[in-house]
Every structure is written in structure tokens, then in C-alpha cells.
Amino acid sequence: MGRRRVLHWNAWRFGLCLLAGLCGVARAAASDLYSAQTVVTGQGVDNRLAGFALCLEDVLIKVSGAYQLSGDARLSSLMPRAREFVTGFDYHDQMSGKPKHDEQGTRDRPYDLTVAFDHAKIDATLAQLGVKPWLAPRPPIGVIVTMTFGSRSFVVVSDDRQSDLQRDALLAAAGKRGLDLVLPTTAQAAGVDAAAKGSPAKLMLPSAGPIVLGHLTWNDGELAWVSEWQMEAAGTQHRWQLHGATFDDTFRRALGGAAQILSGNGAP
Template structure:
């Protein structure tokens, strides 16, 4: 979903921004992963059945982070039995539309995804700021904003909600314009994108240029008329790609799908790759000065989908060691920790997977 943000006073940077600064942001926690709302025409039994199936499709996609699993024969079979996953449902009427709100059983959904070989992506997910530039058919290049392209951003919002990810829309105010311009976004210039995004406190940055294909390219596939070249900055790394579609709206939807697929490939847990001999690790936390902070760090660890259990095993002064039983591997754990601003590694530049050590920010 597209979020509005509150901006803190602008800080003047003394040193050049490096990409790892983005890793200090606090991840969003996405609600409603196991529920959905489907537009319906009436309250008939057939309509209810179709809407429940559509709701389960959306939940499978949101929870797995995988946009292609609906073609899986095992998943198709389960979709025919969608009502068996249902916890409750209700109709909701707005002035414009009737909806069926559905809520599914989390344990059953997770088990089916694991049994079918798919990942599980928990509710703690990176927040991404979206910088878009578009070249209109008349040749004019514009920044995409609510004022200039409201419907495009609505398409992005709907796609992000369906995929269960958080998107932040830049304000494009004077501060933004001092840090970035349309050519920085069009060229995907990493430093300018990172600098302009730092004020928003996000975990990742997505920029894209959207343009109409020329006649020669579009004639090869009449269904493909528009294209977007994108660049993603995420936790110190840069990834790029291309999506296409019949119109601008479809391109934006495919852009959000690519973003979600890319993030899920990193943060969702692949249970098929679990190593039984590497499911426990000890992590050292510095700067714990009160019982409240011990409780906070234990609550944090236990909230991570990669962590099966967490227990305090030793404590000396303000330094404590916790033993974690993992459902994934140490890389999964480190990726999850990197999304929370309260924990920072003792050695930011050379991680030691055998001796994990962090500071807890009070």
C-alpha cells in the first residue's frame, strides 16, 4: 500500500551518503496477510464461492511472496477447496461497491505453502520509496505524482496491497527537488536516489523510467506497448530489471510485482533448504541496561519468522547472549535483523556469521 509520511527536520549531510545508510531504517509490519476484501456483484452462493477462492489466491501470493505459484497444480487443487481454509467472512457495503471480506486460517495456509515447497514471508517487510519518471507519447518527461498521474499511483497502491508490501510516495517538495531531479530518476543514479530518500527513513529505494516502445519494437508483440526500466537499492546492494505491458497502468503493476518478488526472494524463508545441523545460533547483544530492554529484545526475536524460539543464556553487565532456534539460516536471521533500526552490528563492514554481535539502541 502507498503510505503518507511525516518528515523530520532536514539534516545537512557532511559526508557523502553511502548505500548502507538505507539499512538503518525500521521495517514496516504489514497487517492483513491472511485476510482480504473482494469486490462482488451480489450475495449469491456462486458469487461467495468465487470470491473466497479469489481471496485465498491473494493470501497465497501475499504470504509466499511468489506471483507465479497459482499455476502450481498443488495450489490449484487447494484453491478448489478454498472454503476449508476459511475462518470467517462477512459482506461489507460501501456507497460504491459491495465487498466480501474473508479471513483465512494462518496455520493451514503456512502448512500448505511449506508442503508445496514455497517460502513463508512474515509481516515484517521492507518499506520502499517509489520514484517514477515517465515519457509521455508527446515526448515530454515528467515526475509521477498524485497531481500529474493519480490513476497510475492508484494502480501501484492496489498492486502493493495485493502483494502485501509497503510503498512510500515521495512528497516531491522543495527539499526533494534540491536533492534529485527527473534526470537522476531517468538515469537511475544511485547516489542521488539514496540521498533524496534518506529523509524518508525507508529500507529500500525503487526508481523507474516508463516510456512507450517505438513502432518497430511494439510490432513484434502488439500486446506490449510500454516498458519500464527499474533500479532497486536495498540494504547496500543494487538490482535492476525491465518490465513491460500493454499500457502505463499494467507496467506499474508489473513493476510492483517485480519489487515484491525481489524482496521476497531475500526475506521469505525457504523451508526446503533448512540445515538441521545449523538451526541454532548464539547472538550477543550489547547495551542492555534494564529488564524492560531484555523483554523488548526477546519479544523482537520471537516475532521473526526465521526464529522458532529465543532464550537468554548468559548476562554480564550490559552484555547478554541469547540462543536462537532458527527455522531458516543465519543469513535469513541477519537479513531480518537489518530491517530493524534498534539493532546495529558491532562490525558493520565485515559480518561474522559465527559470532553475531549487535548493539541495542536505547
């Protein structure tokens, strides 16, 4: 495949900003938009090519902001040719530092596969799909999410261990969609009724641009997170609902919807 490049991820930068106690985050560089990451087993060619295909779809969505491309039947003919769009890739062993205990060695170890794609080829493919690259500066997105599980409710914040899993999932979802994220601190969220479906967004995150409000409630009967989302953009209030088996998947879809609105690709 030629050269490999070590690529950096928005989530890493987000984490540093949050640890430093900052409300703002660095903007995603254009080159980051044309890269994606997935998890593969081993470093074999077959799994690598499958990873390329998954990353290609992610990059087409991330560059354009058009989440409606997810699962688009027109992409099926592109997936087997994904390697033609790749300019570099890199592996990171998730079990780095841990000894190998079997004769299979690295074949069954999980790796983060990071893939970089050719800008011109991605842009040309998007044109064929009827969408455009979203290359204008992307404003930092304020995200205020409340979680309700039974009688327990809490706000996802940047500096409290109670919401570590949800915070990390939101950061990963933002990186996947090419968005910069701002989460409230515990102090900013103080006094907010976590069980309520609305919140004084601008008072909590005055430095953010558009603000996404989300409320997730676990439904025992459906074994799913039922969520309601809203965001104002260009004077229009957008509302949408999602059902997801995991909050990770729900966050990815919700932020995909936000990106779709902000990029001018329509409602979620």
C-alpha cells in the first residue's frame, strides 16, 4: 500500500482540552476530515480491506456532513474498490504491551486501523453522489445530554467520573463526524434538573456555537435507549427522535444528524 502515516484524532485533542478545563476546543484540520478509524482483528489483508471499506463510508459522510449517505445503496459498488481511494494507513495495537499467549501471535489481536484517503477522489465521489464537501469552518458544537436510567438521572459533563463512559462516547462520535465538541462542566451543569428535557443551553455553554440538546431514557420493554434531540440552526428549530441499543450508537446517529443540518444537507 506504499507509505503509512501516523494520523492524529480529534478525540485526542478534545481530551487534552477538557483535562485542561477549557470550554473551547481546537478546530478539526481539513486533513483530519479525510481520515477515519475502525477496529480490525489482526493485520491480514482481508480484514484490512474490509476496514478500508468501512472507513470509506465514514469519510464520505464526515467530509460532506451528509449522514443520509449511511447505508446508501449507491455505496455498495464503491466498497470493493475502497483501496483505490487510500493514500496511507496505520495500525495501533489495542493490546500493546501485553504479551502474546498463543501460537496465533498478532492474528487475533484487536487493532485500531487508521486510514487516510485521497482528497480529490473523495470530492469527486461526493459530486457523483450529489453532495458537496463541507469545508467551511465548522463551529464548535455545544452538547448537553441528560441520561435517565430508572430513577437515576444525570447530565453528561466533562469533568466528573460518573459520566466518563458517555463523555468518551460523545467525543468519539464527534470525531467520527468531524465535529468539535464542547461539554458542560459540573459547575456549569449545577442546578439543572437532569430529569427535565430542556435546559438553559446558552447560559451553560456561552462559548459554544450551535447547541444540541439530548435526553436519553432507557426503555426496559424495548431494551433500547429512547432519545429526543433538538438544535436550532439558521433560525429553525430542529427536533428528532432516535432508538438505539447502545448510547454509543445513539450518539453517533445524533451527531450525524446535527452535522447534516449544519452542512445544509437537510433534516435528520
